[in-house]
Amino acid sequence: xxxxAAVQLAPSVTEPSTNRARAVAAIEExxxxxxxxxVLPELTTSGYVFETxxxxxxxxxxxxxxxxxxWSRLAATRPRAVIVGGFAELGADGALYNSAAIVDGTGxxxxxxKAHLWDREKLFFTPGxxxxxxxxxxxxxxGTMICFDLEFPEWTRIAALLGTEILAVPTNxxxxxxxxxxxxxxxxxxxxxxxxxxxxxxxxxxxxxxRGVAWNEGTSxxxxxxxxxxxxxxxxxxxxxxxxxxxxxxxxxxxLSDAFGxxxxxxxxxFTPHPGAR
Amino acid sequence: xxxxAAVQLAPSVTEPSTNRARAVAAIEExxxxxxxxxVLPELTTSGYVFETxxxxxxxxxxxxxxxxxxWSRLAATRPRAVIVGGFAELGADGALYNSAAIVDGTGxxxxxxKAHLWDREKLFFTPGxxxxxxxxxxxxxxGTMICFDLEFPEWTRIAALLGTEILAVPTNxxxxxxxxxxxxxxxxxxxxxxxxxxxxxxxxxxxxxxRGVAWNEGTSxxxxxxxxxxxxxxxxxxxxxxxxxxxxxxxxxxxLSDAFGxxxxxxxxxFTPHPGAR
Numbered sequence: 001x002x003x004x005a006a007v008q009l010a011p012s013v014t015e016p017s018t019n020r021a022r023a024v025a026a027i028e029e030x031x032x033x034x035x036x037x038x039v040l041p042e043l044t045t046s047g048y049v050f051e052t053x054x055x056x057x058x059x060x061x062x063x064x065x066x067x068x069x070x071w072s073r074l075a076a077t078r079p080r081a082v083i084v085g086g087f088a089e090l091g092a093d094g095a096l097y098n099s100a101a102i103v104d105g106t107g108x109x110x111x112x113x114k115a116h117l118w119d120r121e122k123l124f125f126t127p128g129x130x131x132x133x134x135x136x137x138x139x140x141x142x143g144t145m146i147c148f149d150l151e152f153p154e155w156t157r158i159a160a161l162l163g164t165e166i167l168a169v170p171t172n173x174x175x176x177x178x179x180x181x182x183x184x185x186x187x188x189x190x191x192x193x194x195x196x197x198x199x200x201x202x203x204x205x206x207x208x209x210x211r212g213v214a215w216n217e218g219t220s221x222x223x224x225x226x227x228x229x230x231x232x233x234x235x236x237x238x239x240x241x242x243x244x245x246x247x248x249x250x251x252x253x254x255x256l257s258d259a260f261g262x263x264x265x266x267x268x269x270x271f272t273p274h275p276g277a278r
Numbered sequence: 279x280x281x282x283a284a285v286q287l288a289p290s291v292t293e294p295s296t297n298r299a300r301a302v303a304a305i306e307e308x309x310x311x312x313x314x315x316x317v318l319p320e321l322t323t324s325g326y327v328f329e330t331x332x333x334x335x336x337x338x339x340x341x342x343x344x345x346x347x348x349w350s351r352l353a354a355t356r357p358r359a360v361i362v363g364g365f366a367e368l369g370a371d372g373a374l375y376n377s378a379a380i381v382d383g384t385g386x387x388x389x390x391x392k393a394h395l396w397d398r399e400k401l402f403f404t405p406g407x408x409x410x411x412x413x414x415x416x417x418x419x420x421g422t423m424i425c426f427d428l429e430f431p432e433w434t435r436i437a438a439l440l441g442t443e444i445l446a447v448p449t450n451x452x453x454x455x456x457x458x459x460x461x462x463x464x465x466x467x468x469x470x471x472x473x474x475x476x477x478x479x480x481x482x483x484x485x486x487x488x489r490g491v492a493w494n495e496g497t498s499x500x501x502x503x504x505x506x507x508x509x510x511x512x513x514x515x516x517x518x519x520x521x522x523x524x525x526x527x528x529x530x531x532x533x534l535s536d537a538f539g540x541x542x543x544x545x546x547x548x549f550t551p552h553p554g555a556r
Contacts, residue, residue, distance in 0.1 A: 115542050119532040127542070131549040148535070151474055153431030154546040161551045179505055185473055188504065192470030195463055196429055226466065227457055254397040257426070264393050264405070265552075268432040271409040273439045274543075 001242040002139040004166065004200075005035035008219035008232040008239075010208025013047025016059050020045070020067060023085065027071065030238050031078045036139045040085030041206040042114075042147050042170040043098065049211040053096070056124045060090035063111050068101050076105030080138035085204075086146060086170035088125075089113065095126040100144045100170050102135050109135045110144070115155065118148040132159040132167075140165040140245030147171040150203075151189055153196075160197035161260070165224075165248035169203045175214035184218035187228070195226025198251050198259050200243045207236055224248040279520040280417040282444065282478075283313035286497035286510040286517070288486025291325025294337050298323070298345060301363065305349065308516050309356045314417045318363030319484040320392075320425050320448040321376065327489040331374070334402045338368035341389045346379050354383030358416035363482075364424060364448035367391065373404040378422045378448045380413050387413045392424040393433065410437040410445075418443040418523030425449040428481075429467055431474075438475035439538070443502075443526035447481045453492035462496035465506070473504025476529050476537050478521045485514055502526040 007026045011019045023044050030038040042048065045067050046059040061067055068087065075081040082104045089099035089111065097113040098121055113128025114121075132145045132155065143164030149155050150169055159167055173186050183191075187203065194201045201222040206215050219232040221241040230239035251259040285304045289297045301322050308316040320326065323345050324337040339345055346365065353359040360382045367377035367389065375391040376399055391406025392399075410423045410433065421442030427433050428447055437445055451464050461469075465481065472479045479500040484493050497510040499519040508517035529537040 115545060116540055119534045122534050129542075129545060131545070148540075151537075152541060153435060153474060154541065154550070157431060158546070158549045158551075162549075182505065185504055188466060189470040189474060192467040196431060196467060226463055227460065256397045256400050259429075262394055262426075263430060263432065264407075267393060267407060267409070268436070271436045271440075272432070273436075 001244055002036050002166065003034050003240060003242050004037045004039065004202050004221055005030035005033060006039050006202050006204045006219045006221050006230070006232070006239045007041070008205055008207050008217060009041065009236050011041065011044050011047040011206060012208065013049050013210055016046060019047065024070065024074065026238065027074045027083060031074065031081055033238065033240055035240065036081060037142065037166065037168065038081070038083045039168040039202045039204040040083070040170060041204045042086035042172040043088055044085045044170070045087040047210060048172045048206070049213050050124050053124050056088055056096050060088040060096050062090055063101060063108050068103055068108055071103045072105060072107050075103055081105065082137050082139065082142060084144050084168035084170065096124060097128060098125045098146060100146050102133065102142060102144055104137065112144050112146070114146040114149060116148045116152055131162065132164070134162045134164050142166050142168060144168045147173065150186065150193065153193070156193045156197060160199045164199055165245040166200045166202060166243060169201060171203055172206045173216035173218050175216055184216040186216065187218045187220050190220060190222050191226050191228060194222040194224060196259065198224050199248050200224045279522055280314050280444065281312050281518060281520050282315045282317065282480050282499055283308035283311060284480050284482045284497045284499050284508070284510070284517045285316060285318050286483055286485050286495060287319065287514050289319065289322050289325040289484060290486065291327050291333070291488055294324060297325065302348065302352065304516065305352045305361060309352065309359055311516065311518055313518065314359060315420065315444065315446065316359070316361045317446040317480045317482040318361070318448060319482045320364035320450040321366055322363045322448070324366040325488060326450045326484070327491050328402050331402050334366055334374050338366040338374050340368055341379060341386050346381055346386055349381045350383060350385050353381055359383065360415050360417065360420060362422050362446035362448065374402060375406060376403045376424060378424050380411065380420060380422055382415065390422050390424070392427060394426045394430055396426040409440065410442070412440045412442050420444050420446060422446045425451065428464065428471065431471070434471045434475060438477045442477055443523040444478045444480060444521060447479060449481055450484045451494040451496050453494055462494040464494065465496045465498050468498060468500050469504050469506065472500040472502060474537065476502050477526050478502045
């Protein structure tokens with residue numbers, strides 16, 4: 001079994017100097033709690049509610065930055081630990097990306113750039129154009145995508161088809177009203193996505209009001225059969241759960257049914273309307 | 279607003295003569311309750327738990343059968359009423375299909391053949407190979423697919439991209455254990471699918487133990503923003519809800535975000551692994 005820790009914390013776009021310390025404290029706590037994989041929110045190093053591109057540029061870092069190197073040193077303190085977290089990336093091309101890094105004791109294993117930018121992120125960031133990475137770890141095949149990406153079933157299906165066993169989803173879900181007794185809508189999407197693809201999903205959401213924006217605080221660990229196995233609730237905290245990556249490798253649904261094998265790929269190609277047709 | 283009625287009833291594979299009467303009674307009750315659209319379960323005319331192909335063949339009907347003509351006459355008793363329900367179809371090609379008909383006062387408007395057959399259905403039925411139909415009605419663009427089809431996000435996305443505003447899903451969900459307090463897994467998938475595609479979904483599940491098989495009794499009406507607005511619960515019954523098809527036509531998620539417009543179709547084509555590659 002793989003022990004995952006989904007961290008809900010409060011990055012701050014107005015006090016970026018606090019972000020490093022909050023992330024380090026959370027990683028240390030999660031590793032002390034026995035975590036093999038620690039997932040941090042989207043834009044953990046920078047905060048989220050930017051007002052100008054200059055603000056983003058001031059805090060954007062390259063993947064070889066000391067902030068991620070420190071995560072790697074922390075990961076090295078526990079055998080085979082892996083950390084996934086979001087950061088504002090300054091690309092070699094000078095562009096700004098809303099990115100997530102997969103880091104272990106050897107360094108940065110992969111950087112993913114959010115492909116589906118939400119709302120005003122489009123004013124600040126360049127969308128990514130590479131597939132969600134799948135990294136071979138001691139805890140199975142670990143993938144990542146960011147927040148709004150999860151709401152595109154084409155994208156989550158690609159991650160699953162590429163072999164992802166545990167999908168880490170750093171996220172910042174702005175608060176949205178919901179009917180009494182209902183779950184966070186994005187968590188519902190996570191549950192369905194996990195079940196449809198037989199892929200465990202670990203969502204690390206943020207907390208803390210930032211420039212008037214509150215958050216859904218939906219940090220959740222979801223098993224490959226689509227059930228919620230741990231959540232944080234309101235405020236800062238860590239949700240721990242033990243996941244079995246083997247469950248994600250078995251796409252069998254019944255004696256004669258298979259979540260992947262039953263796909264009608266010929267029909268999907270034939271009937272999906274082309275973009276220009278709409 | 280469009281008043282939909284999702285019917286949960288108990289077809290019987292061992293007493294097919296009761297099926298006609300149960301469907302007629304439910305349709306009459308739903309129309310009396312003011313329903314514009316009535317959705318009946320999968321294989322309403324025949325029952326589900328077949329043991330042999332001969333059993334299926336004995337109850338399979340053509341779309342011009344009196345059973346569906348009777349649904350049409352019932353629909354004609356209320357202005358612009360539409361009925362969607364499942365039946366075992368005998369194709370002109372002699373093959374057997376697990377089908378759904380969209381029927382109004384003028385007759386059968388469309389027949390859809392289930393494309394994703396579940397488990398032992400593969401022993402009895404030929405899978406369909408046409409897209410989910412989209413029928414122009416007085417209550418907006420009405421589509422349909424059947425049961426396990428709903429668990430393939432490629433297929434529900436196609437229905438939405440083709441313009442479906444209300445998706446009627448006749449279903450027979452075999453009972454599956456779930457954690458205390460959790461919803462039926464397939465309903466979770468319905469909620470997420472509705473929200474991701476901004477498309478209302480009406481699921482009509484069955485009840486009644488058949489040859490030892492019990493059912494999830496998950497009959498549900500889900501709005502285009504992904505919330506459950508009506509359900510039946512245990513036993514036979516009808517869930518009513520008023521839906522606004524205009525909500526399904528608006529794919530806007532925020533000032534700068536759009537559920538369809540933000541799709542990265544170029545990336546989906548580039549990164550979706552081809553079937554043979556797996």
